Amino acid sequence: MSVKKQPVTASDVARLAGVSQSTVSRVFIDGSSVSATAREKVFAAAKELNYRPNAFARSLTTNESRLIGLVFPDSDYPIHMETLQLLSKELQKNGYSAVLIPWELDDQQQHSIPNIFQYRVDGVMAASAQFNTALYEECRDFNIPIVQFARIEEGTKCSSAISDNYSAGKIAARTLVQRGAEQLAYLTGNIPAYTNTERLEGFTEELQSLTGQTPRDIQTSYVYEEALDGIRAVLAEDHHPDAFFCSTDTLAIALMDIARSEFGLSIPEDIQVIGFDDIPQASWLGYQLSTFKQDFNRLAKEAVKLLLNQVQSEDRALVKLMIPVELVERNTLRK
Amino acid sequence: MSVKKQPVTASDVARLAGVSQSTVSRVFIDGSSVSATAREKVFAAAKELNYRPNAFARSLTTNESRLIGLVFPDSDYPIHMETLQLLSKELQKNGYSAVLIPWELDDQQQHSIPNIFQYRVDGVMAASAQFNTALYEECRDFNIPIVQFARIEEGTKCSSAISDNYSAGKIAARTLVQRGAEQLAYLTGNIPAYTNTERLEGFTEELQSLTGQTPRDIQTSYVYEEALDGIRAVLAEDHHPDAFFCSTDTLAIALMDIARSEFGLSIPEDIQVIGFDDIPQASWLGYQLSTFKQDFNRLAKEAVKLLLNQVQSEDRALVKLMIPVELVERNTLRK
DNA sequence: CTGAAAGCGCTTACAG
DNA sequence: CTGAAAGCGCTTACAG
Numbered sequence: 001m002s003v004k005k006q007p008v009t010a011s012d013v014a015r016l017a018g019v020s021q022s023t024v025s026r027v028f029i030d031g032s033s034v035s036a037t038a039r040e041k042v043f044a045a046a047k048e049l050n051y052r053p054n055a056f057a058r059s060l061t062t063n064e065s066r067l068i069g070l071v072f073p074d075s076d077y078p079i080h081m082e083t084l085q086l087l088s089k090e091l092q093k094n095g096y097s098a099v100l101i102p103w104e105l106d107d108q109q110q111h112s113i114p115n116i117f118q119y120r121v122d123g124v125m126a127a128s129a130q131f132n133t134a135l136y137e138e139c140r141d142f143n144i145p146i147v148q149f150a151r152i153e154e155g156t157k158c159s160s161a162i163s164d165n166y167s168a169g170k171i172a173a174r175t176l177v178q179r180g181a182e183q184l185a186y187l188t189g190n191i192p193a194y195t196n197t198e199r200l201e202g203f204t205e206e207l208q209s210l211t212g213q214t215p216r217d218i219q220t221s222y223v224y225e226e227a228l229d230g231i232r233a234v235l236a237e238d239h240h241p242d243a244f245f246c247s248t249d250t251l252a253i254a255l256m257d258i259a260r261s262e263f264g265l266s267i268p269e270d271i272q273v274i275g276f277d278d279i280p281q282a283s284w285l286g287y288q289l290s291t292f293k294q295d296f297n298r299l300a301k302e303a304v305k306l307l308l309n310q311v312q313s314e315d316r317a318l319v320k321l322m323i324p325v326e327l328v329e330r331n332t333l334r335k
Numbered sequence: 336m337s338v339k340k341q342p343v344t345a346s347d348v349a350r351l352a353g354v355s356q357s358t359v360s361r362v363f364i365d366g367s368s369v370s371a372t373a374r375e376k377v378f379a380a381a382k383e384l385n386y387r388p389n390a391f392a393r394s395l396t397t398n399e400s401r402l403i404g405l406v407f408p409d410s411d412y413p414i415h416m417e418t419l420q421l422l423s424k425e426l427q428k429n430g431y432s433a434v435l436i437p438w439e440l441d442d443q444q445q446h447s448i449p450n451i452f453q454y455r456v457d458g459v460m461a462a463s464a465q466f467n468t469a470l471y472e473e474c475r476d477f478n479i480p481i482v483q484f485a486r487i488e489e490g491t492k493c494s495s496a497i498s499d500n501y502s503a504g505k506i507a508a509r510t511l512v513q514r515g516a517e518q519l520a521y522l523t524g525n526i527p528a529y530t531n532t533e534r535l536e537g538f539t540e541e542l543q544s545l546t547g548q549t550p551r552d553i554q555t556s557y558v559y560e561e562a563l564d565g566i567r568a569v570l571a572e573d574h575h576p577d578a579f580f581c582s583t584d585t586l587a588i589a590l591m592d593i594a595r596s597e598f599g600l601s602i603p604e605d606i607q608v609i610g611f612d613d614i615p616q617a618s619w620l621g622y623q624l625s626t627f628k629q630d631f632n633r634l635a636k637e638a639v640k641l642l643l644n645q646v647q648s649e650d651r652a653l654v655k656l657m658i659p660v661e662l663v664e665r666n667t668l669r670k
Numbered sequence: 671c672t673g674a675a676a677g678c679g680c681t682t683a684c685a686g
Numbered sequence: 687c688t689g690a691a692a693g694c695g696c697t698t699a700c701a702g
Contacts, residue, residue: 055453057680118390257620285592392696
């Protein structure tokens with residue numbers, strides 16, 4: 001039955017190295033006092049036997065797993081794969097590993113989330129995804145810290161590392177006004193999000209302070225196909241906006257596609273557009289979209305730092321970290 | 336220091352339920368014989384105390400972790416996020432969880448992969464990414480089964496669930512010939528892959544049997560920006576191909592962008608194109624790309640089944656599972 | 671069906 | 687600096 005090769009243990013290494021099992025254990029714990037000779041003998045034996053300390057046994061005594069639960073994006077949003085790599089690597093660098101928590105489980109929703117907690121994750125990273133309240137409450141019950149990455153879920157109270165959406169909104173308004181736009185609109189999807197609200201707030205406040213106007217707030221869908229009709233309706237109006245700040249690049253691209261192919265509009269002559277995210281498609285030949293680039297690298301580093309800090313210090317102070325965002329100009333803004 | 340709430344254990348539950356700790360343990364193991372009354376008392380107590388069996392303690396005795404290492408894609412390829420969800424859910428359904436293995440670690444490459452093995456993953460799923468040989472060898476040393484998902488790495492011997500690339504190649508050739516194409520080309524990136532080879536083989540063999548011709552094999556880069564020059568060079572030729580089968584949709588789109596904007600070519604009148612993957616962008620208004628859709632849902636299910644089968648049965652027979660692929664026609668093929 | 675007890679592979683006071 | 691021993695929270699023969 002169990003043909004599985006019997007794993008080598010610290011005792012095996014101890015025997016070969018001629019030391020006690022305790023000593024072997026100490027060699028693999030940073031900061032333990034072990035003589036240089038003992039250390040060498042143990043390393044040699046460990047290498048010969050291909051020994052790896054058993055993390056499960058360790059966590060049983062230390063009561064920490066060095067495992068972080070990762071709630072990850074629900075959508076195919078192109079930027080997210082890289083983000084996951086960044087987070088995973090950053091955790092790894094700090095001696096932690098990421099366990100995936102599927103955010104949505106069709107059937108046995110009740111059943112599956114707790115499963116993850118059988119692994120006693122030390123913390124949870126909610127990576128730019130909606131995460132359900134069951135998970136949130138579970139974490140609170142077990143006093144497991146959560147950090148939200150790149151977005152903030154309504155009604156939750158946890159630390160977060162997000163882009164400075166408010167400033168992005170201000171910059172977008174200022175830039176568009178500078179380039180001669182007269183009727184500004186904010187184009188967004190249908191999923192309420194704190195980041196979105198902030199962006200609109202910055203956009204609105206800056207526009208008001210500059211011109212006294214209030215931008216139009218147009219809501220449609222985040223899915224390309226589903227956004228099309230909403231956009232059509234707006235562009236069909238006699239006095240449609242001449243400048244759009246879009247909450248995702250995909251939305252901006254849907255807008256460009258329709259504006260050009262169905263309304264014969266030129267960009268940026270007839271309408272100007274600014275996106276958000278800088279997905280790979282933003283720089284495709286047919287788009288050359290001016291958009292905000294989020295600093296995911298920094299975001300990942302900071303989010304991990306935030307989380308591990310809470311994990312290690314038991315300090316549950318809430319911090320909301322805002323990372324600056326950069327407007328990369330391509331060809332959808334007038335000069 | 337350790338303010339961490341002391342987790343509740345099986346003994347706590349046993350005390351409250353008025354049974355032995357063994358009985359509590361049995362209640363949470365499927366197939367153990369426990370009386371209905373005992374079971375109920377334990378469930379009640381467990382619920383009241385919010386008890387979760389400790390997976391680490393379990394795996395220490397059972398010698399299985401119910402953890403699967405997941406090597407995941409290096410690229411921003413849009414299709415992959417969904418794939419990850421599918422794999423993760425499928426594992427979860429079977430009582431397993433996925434731990435991420437960052438495929439590439441800049442500095443301490445040697446050091447980090449073994450770290451993962453401190454968690455004694457029961458198996459490894461290599462999800463459409465290149466995975467390095469260090470990991471491969473590590474798995475072999477520890478007798479940990481690997482299944483490759485959606486691609487096959489050169490020089491490795493493990494089971495895999497992939498799309499039927501060979502047939503896709505044949506279908507592409509047949510379709511293109513049927514639609515009047517005369518000079519067929521296969522456009523691909525610069526990373527050698529078994530799946531790619533198979534696709535070209537099917538494409539070539541079918542074309543030869545149909546017309547006696549051999550398709551041109553054009554290699555450029557998988558990255559949009561880097562592919563542009565190679566594509567330009569081909570289209571600048573006097574007698575460039577009039578039909579392209581592209582190994583990714585991104586490549587197909589780069590081709591379309593250049594053909595139309597720089598060479599004034601119409602699609603599908605002047606050139607016909609077929610992509611591979613059916614990424615969301617393939618159905619954007621400006622592209623309407625005819626392309627092959629991989630059945631990722633089925634692929635994920637089968638790959639997980641394959642892997643867990645190896646994990647649970649110690650059966651290390653190599654199986655290469657091929658899932659049919661579907662050509663979805665849009666507007667880049669003549670009628 | 672059930673309980674007492676050994677054991678999984680570590681860490682960590684406790685002595686020395 | 688080092689070893690013997692207890693203990694982490696489970697599972698699993700072994701008796702009953």
